[in-house]
Amino acid sequence: MTRIAFLKGHGTENDFVIVPDPENAIDLSPAAVAALCDRRAGIGGDGLLHVVKSAAHPEAAHMAPEAEWFMDYRNGDGSIAEMCGNGVRVFARYLQRAGHATEGDLAVATRGGVKTVHIAKEGDVTVGMGTARLPEGDVTVSVGERSWPALNVNMGNPHAVAFVDDLAHAGDLYAAPPFSPAFAYPDGVNVEFVVDRGPRHVALRVYERGAGETRSCGTGACAVAVATARRDGLAPAATGTPVTYTIDLPGGTLLITEHPDGEIEMTGPAVIVAEGEIDAEWLESIAR
Secondary structure: OOEEEEEEEEEOOEEEEEEEOOOOOOOOOHHHHHHHHOOOOOOOOOEEEEEEEHHHOOOOHHHOOOOOEEEEEEEOOOOEOOOOHHHHHHHHHHHHHOOOOOOEEEEEEEOOEEEEEEEOOOOOEEEEOOOOEOOOOOEEEEEOOEEEEEEEEEOOOEEEEEEOOOHHHHOOOOOOOOEEOHHHOOOOOEEEEEEEEEOOEEEEEEEEOOOEEEOOOHHHHHHHHHHHHHHOOOOHHHHOOOEEEEEEEOOEEEEEEEOOOOOEEEEEOOEEEEEEEEEHHHHHHHHO
């Protein structure tokens, strides 16, 4: 094999290298993933979507009866992540493009569990993101001399949501914002800085662990909607009424709905922009 197929896609400008590999035959080491996601020496992306049949992957075989396909998601630095909300939408769009899925409902296996996806006729993709967990304990995030209390929200991956007066206060976000206490996030955390835009309408900037600041983060948008609902006294489990927030991100807009049973749905665009071939010899040389 001298060539490996790839595609490039994005969801609200959170962009991904897509590597179809139904039988899990391609060795994607952390170094290889980081090289592919490199924006100067590789293809470029915030992360990589390794498209594998669930039955062919040891981490997903137990989910094969529910979901034929497994999203083996990797961060841009090559590390493994539990979930990526924008990635699931793009993953579903790839399956539709490749003829593995059609408009309607689809189940996708992830390290965060099986996610239910709906591909709408008009183009947007809705993902059932599961429920949020709110671990107890106070959390603080900092940028320079400023610090803010943050809500600890787990969407299958960890988030710290801080409400700020100005998104510029998040700084350049070249490095992970410090947080405390350290034991709150032993494996690192995605940090969202949030400002109000109007009734049930907020905007955010996000630092994603393993990627840096990104144009969008689906699980982050969900975490922000959950945190904002709690701040606004609109927790659906308490009110019995679903609540929807419009979430503006640097790369676009997502709609997040939380239902009284705790289920969270995310709706937004997913676009495939290119496809081509990776030189396998180059990739192998990187992985050595």
